[in-house]
């Protein structure tokens with residue numbers, strides 16, 4: 418069982434100078450687990466983030482146990498499974514966030530379908546209340562499945578003469594770097610038996626956890642004394658002011674729903690849900706590139722803007738502890754909020770800056 422409340426890493430005495438700061442945004446370069454406890458206590462109005470999911474995405478160290486262990490050198494994780502390491506690490510960053518957020522402040526954090534239960538436990542272990550979960554349904558995921566039949570042929574030392582594989586550069590879009598154009602014909606009897614079997618579904622759903630730092634007293638008292646504790650129902654309304662739902666679609670998913678269901682109460686069913694129509698997947702223009710670097714897990718800007726608007730009071734301060742290319746930073750600054758962000762990889766700092774330049778020109 419992981420330690421439910423690892424103490425914040427005591428490696429720095431005070432927060433280092435930011436690598437970027439203006440009236441809208443402040444960006445720190447460093448480890449969030451180390452930096453969040455050094456932010457002023459109860460200074461932040463909302464946290465919106467797309468953290469590592471603990472899936473070793475594309476072999477990235479920041480998304481696997483090695484990166485998580487690096488964040489917590491003071492915790493002995495010998496003997497912990499990878500999921501336990503991930504949960505312990507989630508508890509640690511959430512504990513830092515709890516310190517920095519005002520009582521009643523909301524959290525919106527993406528998770529991966531396979532690992533989000535560990536993140537939810539981490540957030541709860543740290544002291545947050547779990548309030549809801551938004552299902553983000555999209556069409557951009559690629560299945561990461563083992564082709565059992567082909568692998569069995571390889572296991573038996575057989576090559577498929579008619580298998581065609583093309584190396585592809587996805588330039589940051591979720592998914593594989595190789596495309597199988599033709600699977601080829603199974604060679605062995607075992608491979609023939611397992612033809613058509615794999616190990617994974619195509620990801621089309623990501624949960625977004627909605628949590629809250631416990632309010633002080635009643636929600637009303639908390640809202641009046643700390644200015645946070647509610648969700649901006651009107652501000653995050655959609656399609657002529659509808660109540661925000663805990664399901665959101667990308668345009669292709671919404672179209673597929675409408676094809677399947679036709680109309681209901683004389684309108685298309687998808688109109689009952691927020692749809693991020695212009696950001697079906699982040700376009701090349703939305704995915705910044707600087708000095709040859711782009712980010713591999715960029716979230717749609719409009720989706721981040723909707724989340725930030727939902728959980729942050731007007732002119733409030735948003736925290737993004739895992740900035741990446743800075744989508745949350747651009748969304749928050751563009752919607753008139755202030756934002757404090759942390760990113761541990763220096764290569765992504767120019768991407769965040771280019772987003773801020775772009776939003777100040779807009």
Ligand SMILES: C[S@@+](CC[C@H](N)C(=O)[O-])C[C@H]1O[C@@H](n2cnc3c(N)ncnc32)[C@H](O)[C@@H]1O
Pocket residue numbers: 447448449450467468469479480484488712714715716738739740741742743744745759760761762765
């Ligand atoms: C899923 S990505 C965020 C992508 C972002 N939503 C975007 O649209 O560009 C997570 C980011 O967290 C960063 N990261 C991972 N561990 C970290 C840590 N301990 N402290 C700060 N940043 C970290 C990674 O370098 C990565 O850029």
